[in-house]
Amino acid sequence: MHTSIKMMFAITIVTAFFLSLSISVKAEAAERISGEDRIGTAIEISQYGWEHSDAVVIARSDHPADALASAGIVEMADAPILLSRTNSLDPRIMEEVLRLDAQTVYLLGGEAALSSNVEQELRSAGVNVERVSGSTRYETAEEVNDTAGYASASSAILVSGEVAADALSASGMAVDDRLPIYLTKKDSLSTDLPSSVNYVTIFGGTNAVSSEVVEQLEAQGVKVRRIKGDTRYETSVKAAASYSPGNYNLLVRGTSVKSDEEDYPDAVAAAGLANKIGASIVLSHPSQAQASTTNYLSSSYNTNIILGGTAAISDQVKASYEEAAPGDSPDSVELVEGISTYTIDNIIASGEKYIGTPYQFGAPPYTTETFDCSSFLQLIFAENGVTLPRTSRQQYQEGVEVPEDQLEKGDLVFFDTTNDGSINHVSMYIDEETLFHATLSRGVDYTGFTNYWRSHMVGAKRITEE
Known part of the structure; x- marks a missing residue:
């Protein structure tokens, strides 16, 4: 045993x-x-x-x-x-x-x-x-x-x-x-x-x-x-x-x-x-x-x-x-372009510790009293050994591009909510109905992947560990 x-x-x-x-x-x-x-x-x-x-x-x-x-x-x-x-x-x-x-x-x-x-x-x-x-x-x-x-x-x-x-x-x-x-x-x-x-x-x-x-x-x-x-x-x-x-x-x-x-x-x-x-x-x-x-x-x-x-x-x-149970096949341990699903689950678990933490635009990096969208993701990835840059625009330069119809849990989804051609928000994709992010109205929380978010979506990236 x-x-x-x-x-x-x-x-x-x-x-x-x-x-x-x-x-x-x-x-x-x-x-x-x-x-x-x-x-x-x-x-x-x-x-x-x-x-x-x-x-x-x-x-x-x-x-x-x-x-x-x-x-x-x-x-x-x-x-x-x-x-x-x-x-x-x-x-x-x-x-x-x-x-x-x-x-x-x-x-x-x-x-x-x-x-x-x-x-x-x-x-x-x-x-x-x-x-x-x-x-x-x-x-x-x-x-x-x-x-x-x-x-x-x-x-x-x-x-x-x-x-x-x-x-x-x-x-x-x-x-x-x-x-x-x-x-x-x-x-x-x-x-x-x-x-x-x-x-x-x-x-x-x-x-x-x-x-x-x-x-x-x-x-x-x-x-x-x-x-x-x-x-x-x-x-x-x-x-x-x-x-x-x-x-x-x-x-x-x-x-x-x-x-x-x-x-x-x-x-x-x-x-x-x-x-x-x-x-x-x-x-x-x-x-x-x-x-x-x-x-x-x-x-x-x-x-x-x-x-x-x-x-x-x-x-x-x-x-x-x-x-x-997973057998002897290449899919037995799924990899997300270098990040295992095990690590993604741990990143999400890290994020759930901060549910309810209020939103502050421009929050300092690696602090937990307040977050904005990108500082939240930067911290929870870092807590699991994965480095992300500070801003959502910088984070969009990382990883591998993923089409919307191929999104998987843990992918980062980017938005232009002001329709000015610039990325100003990032969230983590959980499933076809759910995002996990820090927002002005709710702080750190799960929200619906609603038509509002879909209509402002710019693209998505699958983060690597390289």
């Missing part, structure tokens, strides 16, 4: 070093982490990621409600998530807590979720117990974020508190970017966001979090971005593609194991491991590989790890993912 991890790191390092070459990387077979039941799988996940941990998070094993926002605590404490029955502590959990030599256990939820018996058993073993709970799942999420130290966060994630899938997809980004997750009902904001929050990313479409909630947020002066797909699986891969945590994809069952209520045991335990090893969390159908998932995996050269047994994700689906 550890040998395969080291091998993957080595392959990634070689890939980064020889970016100007056409490198072929063969992804290894998907690894599966599972136990005899949901409690056992969570323990196996803990043992995979941790030899020691000062803290452990324990959540109810048969209902995900209180664990939906757990990312904050697992990031703060660098802790695994274990699962427990409501009324008694499985002896295997105590063994794992002792193996880890954990000094503190965080119990998620009130006594209806994890009873006083569970708490007392832990205390009897000499473990400090901190219960993190509210009267509802929405208040528990707020308590989790307060405990994690996110009370003054400027950005946050908002997901449905009624359907777990989008919260599971969001947890990877939450631990990677240190963002609190808040829960809401579909048609009304069900949580008190800190007054410091000025930017919210919503996961899921309007069937999960309606436009009315967006309007409530915008009325409070909060900028809103939505990550969504036509299905939960599309939302999941769009979420995974929107940040770049590291070298792993954690594949978890994306449907409830019960037909009458929400229950995602293996997925609930994923956030801790995602934080520990730097991983995206990708939802999978249990028995039928979805095109959106296989398409994402086919362009990712990360190591794929399946959490849960064959009831969670079947061997047939596992085989489909292994077949979809």
